[in-house]
Amino acid sequence: MTEEQLIAGCKKGNRLAQKKLYETYSPKMMGVCLRYVNDRETARDVLQDGFIKILTGIDAYSGTGAFEGWIRKIIVNCALEYLRKNDILRDASDLENTYDAAYSDNQAVANLSAAELMKLIQDLPTGFRTVFNMFAIEGYSHKEISEMLQITESTSRSQFIRAKQILQRKVSELY
Amino acid sequence: MEDKDKNSIEDLFRSKLYDFEAETSPDDWNAIVDKLDAPKARLFPRVWRYWAAAAVIALLFLGGSVYLFHSRHDQPQLVQLMQEEQTSEQSVVPVTVPVEEQPLSDPLARNIPAVQPAQKSKKPLRKTAAPNTRTAVESELHCSEISDTLQCNEKSMLQKEAPVSVRGEVAAPVSSDAYAVNEPATGNALVSDDTATPVVVTRAAAMPEDALAQAKEDPASDEKMKRWSFGMGGGSVTTGSSNSINTFALNSASLPDLVLMQYNSPFFNEHAAKTRIRHKMPFSFGAGVSYALTDRLALQSGLTYSYLLSSWETNGAYNGKTKQKLHYLGIPLSLNYTIMQWHRIQWYANAGALAEVNVAGKLDTRLYNGKELVSRSSEHIRMKEWLWSVNAKTGLSYPLLRFLSVYGEVGVGYYFDNGSTIETVRSEKPFNVNLQAGFRFGF
Incomplete structure (x- = not known):
């Protein structure tokens, strides 16, 4: 079944097509959820909510742009919604000056497995983790992040740099 | 600066984590299915709602026929009286x-x-x-x-x-x-x-x-004149409606709205973005034809036009305004029963069904940064599914002139869920009580 057929089936409400779509994209989207929400049970809730929105709103997908990108956008948005609702992001700014600048050891990062890198990201304070995810992994620009999170561009940049410093320190501690 | 940043540690993270897959639980899919089915089960199962509509129409016809049969037997007695x-x-x-x-x-x-x-x-x-x-x-x-x-x-x-x-x-x-x-x-x-x-x-x-x-x-032509009548009427007052932001995001049906939601996810902000949803009162009018089955009972049909206007407004630094305008044409079929006549005032009851089709529609979305218009998009939309409803009402009418009567009526209606993703007052408030008053032209 091609992606077009899968989408067409889902638009008609075909349950088999919906299940196939879920099975195709859910492992990767679970990875996205776990990066934004470090608690597995919460990540499952976000994943479920995200797929319900995807399946019930699939008519909104116009066909232009990558389908996976569209799905990812909704999942990320659901994760952000969860974080906002639970008001667990505001403590991030308090941590801004906690860490000193650390050196960069790209080779050490390259040697770490994806699971180990995931663990490092999950251990970041929520605010830093979110900006790092959005900028470094999802590829949003600081301008976009500032608009989406209602913060200034410089704050976004600063949050990202802080997040990176923490990660570098953690990596150096592992080696 | 950003390019330089992206060439270092984050690139390594991105390459390893962008497609990172994590194990899901088999229960997750079952939970999704349960939630997908939940709203539908609240009203009617998908198949049964059409049968319900058909049953109501059939009952109306059956009831009318039975009444007609009996009334014809009664009439000689009236004559005798x-x-x-x-x-x-x-x-x-x-x-x-x-x-x-x-x-x-x-x-x-x-x-x-x-x-x-x-x-x-x-x-x-x-x-x-x-x-x-x-x-x-x-x-x-x-x-x-x-x-x-x-x-x-x-x-x-x-x-x-x-x-x-x-x-x-x-x-x-x-x-x-x-x-x-x-x-x-x-x-x-x-x-x-x-x-x-x-x-x-x-x-x-x-x-x-x-x-x-x-x-x-000529007796024959006179009979026709008495049996058939034509009329026009309009106006509608319906009860209010309720809504939810999630439906807005999905049913507004365009990616800019999703982006807008993300824009307004107040991450480090105390003010949560809120969407104000308003479904305006539907406006409708129609022309109808009435066929008298007996002195009191008449079969009515015709053509109706309805205009549904909805708007969504999201606050926040980035705020959006979306307007949805839908035009419907409908074919009603109903039975009208004259309960009583007193000094030219007629008290009547009416029950029937209405099938409506969305002939045109427009979704106009504007995105503002503060008060400055950032972008504007307009697209034509159409609800492909037919909209079925049943209704019953009762009212009084009084003839002012030979061809003009004033009327007031109260009624209830139920709109069946047609599975459309387009949100309207009909989908948000399927059961409604409405009051109508106006003038009716009869020729």
Whole structure:
């Protein structure tokens, strides 16, 4: 079944097509959820909510742009919604000056497995983790992040740099 | 600066984590399915809702047919009652011929009005019987429509024959043929009956001119005029509605809205973005045709137009305004029952179904940064699915002019979930109570 057929089936409400779509994209989207929400049970809730929105709103997908990108956008948005609702992001700014600048050891990062890198990201304070995810992994620009999170561009940049410093320190501690 | 950043540690993270897959639980899919099914189960299962609509329509037809069947059996008794009233009041009106009184008291003889006089005169009495038959029918129609019993009785008692039948059943070939023959002679065509002449002429002379004029009309065309009627009406007041932001994000059906939601996810902000959803009161009007099944029961259909306007406004630094305009054409089918008539005020009840199709629609989205317009998009949308509804109402109408009446009515309606992702007041408030008042034109 091609992606077009899968989408067409889902638009008609075909349950088999919906299940196939879920099975195709859910492992990767679970990875996205776990990066934004470090608690597995919460990540499952976000994943479920995200797929319900995807399946019930699939008519909104116009066909232009990558389908996976569209799905990812909704999942990320659901994760952000969860974080906002639970008001667990505001403590991030308090941590801004906690860490000193650390050196960069790209080779050490390259040697770490994806699971180990995931663990490092999950251990970041929520605010830093979110900006790092959005900028470094999802590829949003600081301008976009500032608009989406209602913060200034410089704050976004600063949050990202802080997040990176923490990660570098953690990596150096592992080696 | 950003490019430089992205060339270092984050690139390594991105390459390893962008496609990172994590194990999901089998229960997750089951939970999704349960939630997907939940809203549908609240109303009607997908298949059954169409059957429900069909059943309501079938019941209406069945109910109408049963009523019609019974009402036709009742009508001779009504006629007989009128005849008895006439008989009892004959002391006032100078009717003295005993032969002609007999049909009044004998219901079996009412369908052969020409027979009795014919036995007396040996001449074919179709000429005399027909006008009387005709005027009897006219007077009966008058009775039912104006409820002026005095006038009705007065006219009825001018007949020397008993009324032949009720409206709709009177167009027997005998009557119309005889009437055609009689037409040139107008008011005093009855002179052809030798024996009955004195009585008949007296009565014909006493007959009001308008009754005679009515008698000239063709019975068949008159029947059509009475059965069919046309009208126009409009106006609607419906109860309010409730909504949710999630539906907005999904049903506004464009990616900019999702982006807008993300824009307004107040991450480090205390103010949560809120979407204000307003479904304006539907505006509708229509033209209809009514076919009288009986004096009280009528089948109605026609064409309606409805305009649904909805708007969504999201606050925040980046705020959006979305307007949805939908135009519907509908075909109603209903039964109207006149419960009571009192001094020209008519109290009626109506039940039926309405099938509507969305013929055109537009979704206009504007994105503002503060008050500055950032982007604007407009797209044509259309609800592909038919919108089915059933409704029942009751109301009062009062004729102001011959073709204009004022009315007020209260009703309930239920709109079936047609599975469309486009959100309207119909989907958000499927059950509604509405009040209508206005003017109705009838031709």
